Amino acid sequence: MTKPLTILVSHCDTYRPHFDVEDFIQRVLAFITLTHGSFEFTFVNNDKILEINRTFLQHDYETDIITFNLGTPDDIVGDIYISVDEASKNATEYGQSLDDEIRLLIVHGILHLLGYDDETDEDRFIMEAEQDRIINTLQK
16 A cells, blocks of 8 residues: 655755745656655755765765665655755856756656666766756746
């Protein structure tokens, strides 16, 4: 028996988006026809993302997103941490708004929960194509 869809958004940083994050997540999930699972998105600063990266992944650096699926791709129990500091750097580097970068990272995290990977060039190409397809469709 599948659990209903639940979404929780927490802001552990000073960032307050200029769009409805929960609504955007719901639209992404509807677009990819995901109707069940648990999704928790937490916006953090670089100190917190570094702590998570060191503690759980044994990586000693900041990153823009860390995604954990405590379930399976078919029964997702997802914890997604997004570093607003790193997202801001990315937005500046790629010439887009912070909100657009946050949207991209939300989609990226959801795709990771579905089993997409970006460790190899080929996997990254596939994942980025799907990210672009979702973002471009939802922005219309």
